[in-house]
Amino acid sequence: MKSPKAAERLLSVEAIRRVDAAAIAAGTPGLTLMQAAGAAVAGRARALAPEGGRVLVLCGPGNNGGDGFVAARLLAEAGYRVDLRLLGERAALKGDAALAAEAWTGPVGPAEAEIAATDLIIDALFGAGLCRDLEGMARALVQAVNCSGVPVLAVDVPSGIDGDSGAVRGLAVEATETVTFVTLKPGHLLQPGRTHCGVLHVADIGTGEAAFAAGVAGEARAMVRNAPGLWALPQLTAGSHKYTRGHALVLSGPAHRTGAARLAARGALRIGAGLVTVASPAAALAENAAHLTAIMLHRCENADDLDDLLADERLNALLLGPGLGTGPATCDLVAVAASVGRALVLDADALTSFRSEVRTLARHIRDGEARAVLTPHEGEFARLFSGTEAVAEGLSKAERTARAAQIAGAVVVLKGADTVIAAPDGRVAINDHGTPHLGTAGSGDVLGGLVAGLLAQGLAPFEAACAAVWLHGDAGLRFGPGLISEDLPELIPAVLRDLAGRA
Ligand SMILES: NC(=O)C1=CN([C@@H]2O[C@H](COP(=O)(O)OP(=O)(O)OC[C@H]3O[C@@H](n4cnc5c(N)ncnc54)[C@H](O)[C@@H]3O)[C@@H](O)[C@H]2O)[C@@H](O)CC1
Numbered sequence: 456m457k458s459p460k461a462a463e464r465l466l467s468v469e470a471i472r473r474v475d476a477a478a479i480a481a482g483t484p485g486l487t488l489m490q491a492a493g494a495a496v497a498g499r500a501r502a503l504a505p506e507g508g509r510v511l512v513l514c515g516p517g518n519n520g521g522d523g524f525v526a527a528r529l530l531a532e533a534g535y536r537v538d539l540r541l542l543g544e545r546a547a548l549k550g551d552a553a554l555a556a557e558a559w560t561g562p563v564g565p566a567e568a569e570i571a572a573t574d575l576i577i578d579a580l581f582g583a584g585l586c587r588d589l590e591g592m593a594r595a596l597v598q599a600v601n602c603s604g605v606p607v608l609a610v611d612v613p614s615g616i617d618g619d620s621g622a623v624r625g626l627a628v629e630a631t632e633t634v635t636f637v638t639l640k641p642g643h644l645l646q647p648g649r650t651h652c653g654v655l656h657v658a659d660i661g662t663g664e665a666a667f668a669a670g671v672a673g674e675a676r677a678m679v680r681n682a683p684g685l686w687a688l689p690q691l692t693a694g695s696h697k698y699t700r701g702h703a704l705v706l707s708g709p710a711h712r713t714g715a716a717r718l719a720a721r722g723a724l725r726i727g728a729g730l731v732t733v734a735s736p737a738a739a740l741a742e743n744a745a746h747l748t749a750i751m752l753h754r755c756e757n758a759d760d761l762d763d764l765l766a767d768e769r770l771n772a773l774l775l776g777p778g779l780g781t782g783p784a785t786c787d788l789v790a791v792a793a794s795v796g797r798a799l800v801l802d803a804d805a806l807t808s809f810r811s812e813v814r815t816l817a818r819h820i821r822d823g824e825a826r827a828v829l830t831p832h833e834g835e836f837a838r839l840f841s842g843t844e845a846v847a848e849g850l851s852k853a854e855r856t857a858r859a860a861q862i863a864g865a866v867v868v869l870k871g872a873d874t875v876i877a878a879p880d881g882r883v884a885i886n887d888h889g890t891p892h893l894g895t896a897g898s899g900d901v902l903g904g905l906v907a908g909l910l911a912q913g914l915a916p917f918e919a920a921c922a923a924v925w926l927h928g929d930a931g932l933r934f935g936p937g938l939i940s941e942d943l944p945e946l947i948p949a950v951l952r953d954l955a956g957r958a
């Protein structure tokens with residue numbers, strides 16, 4: 456894995472505080488950081504509001520409000536008509552925020568005043584210091600902002616969004632754009648935070664590399680934003696041939712439950728596996744054969760048949776789950792698949808069959824030294840990890856996935872609008888490269904096939920999972936409305952071509 460650039464590394468609210476504190480300790484005054492933060496906000500405001508236009512700046516009682524005072528001053532100096540309102544008493548402002556307020560020479564209006572016609576609202580109410588749900592005046596103000604129909608530029612995070620979890624604390628600003636500082640926080644990418652942020656911008660406020668390192672030190676998880684820089688796709692050489700590109704095996708369900716396996720198999724083939732085999736009970740072979748050409752077929756009735764099939768060591772990546780049905784027979788298939796030390800993707804029924812029995816599944820994975828990737832959606836996740844600390848109340852999605860990966864001893868891909876990929880060693884990637892159009896029957900089956908296809912080509916489980924999620928998201932983004940899962944494998948060549956062009 457390439458080491459992620461600073462902009463791709465996500466830091467918790469606490470870690471960003473350490474960055475700021477380290478920069479200040481190293482000699483950069485807090486007010487200088489605040490000036491840089493306010494200048495970045497003013498810069499974006501000038502891009503959003505017409506020159507000389509009207510800007511309403513809503514300042515809160517802490518340093519987020521301080522950034523707002525700086526932005527207000529810079530915009531006024533640049534000829535904008537600025538209306539500044541403060542939530543709380545001016546006399547109660549402290550530290551850098553008080554200094555920033557002193558430098559503002561214009562009037563300070565009360566927060567409760569009605570929002571009049573304006574070109575842009577700057578939301579500088581609450582940032583990293585949000586510590587409880589919005590109530591009373593703060594809540595009413597956010598409600599008024601959201602009902603105003605005016606574009607909103609949020610400072611650091613939209614007020615009301617928890618920077619670590621992306622959760623809404625009571626009510627939150629729905630921003631058009633958000634300018635944050637140093638690097639993104641998990642709450643910028645996790646839902647519903649991601650949607651509330653609008654377009655994201657990260658501004659360097661001069662904290663420097665040493666302070667960044669101080670922030671990184673002490674983080675329990677190495678969190679990153681999922682992006683092509685995190686993984687490298689398999690490269691062909693002149694000597695590559697189908698046997699060097701891996702052989703993925705997808706287990707199919709019985710007759711009339713075979714479509715999911717075929718979608719997965721097409722995904723595995725399109726992403727570049729040299730060979731793909733679909734194995735199914737005899738009664739389903741004709742159904743599969745009617746729809747598949749380049750993909751090979753094999754009979755597999757039960758765990759013994761699978762064991763025989765896996766004597767062929769060229770089958771190096773296995774996908775089990777879609778359409779298989781839940782119950783002991785599926786558990787037996789998973790036990791055999793996990794016992795042969797291959798790469799393994801478990802999805803859908805393969806996960807639900809281990810409902811509340813994730814420790815048993817983890818033992819299979821550990822004893823068989825399987826390099827496993829589990830791809831649950833929220834429902835499958837809740838069933839599989841029921842009774843464990845991965846489903847404890849109040850955890851962020853990133854934390855739940857990280858804990859699940861440790862429990863399972865496998866990479867866990869917790870799917871959704873903000874898919875989180877976590878490895879047992881503490882690495883976590885959050886994906887925001889996707890579209891709601893991917894929420895369609897069979898979409899997850901294709902994703903499982905993409906993971907299996909990349910594993911077959913030798914990618915490590917975490918990288919294969921991150922790459923598959925991003926490529927799947929990219930395919931969905933380029934198709935948009937009307938997408939059905941059959942389209943996804945067909946879009947992969949264009950996704951790969953464009954990605955190669957970007958490198
Ligand atoms: N030196 C630094 O640490 C820097 C901080 N910066 C800014 O400072 C912000 C963090 O500042 P603070 O730690 O002062 O925190 P905030 O300004 O986010 O908010 C803290 C204040 O809001 C109140 N508050 C919290 N939740 C509330 C709720 N639900 N209802 C009503 N009041 C509530 C708190 O009691 C406190 O007075 C960052 O988000 C960023 O915008 C930037 O200026 C860059 C430098």
Ligand SMILES: [K+]
Binds near residue numbers: 580582613
């Ligand atoms: K804010």
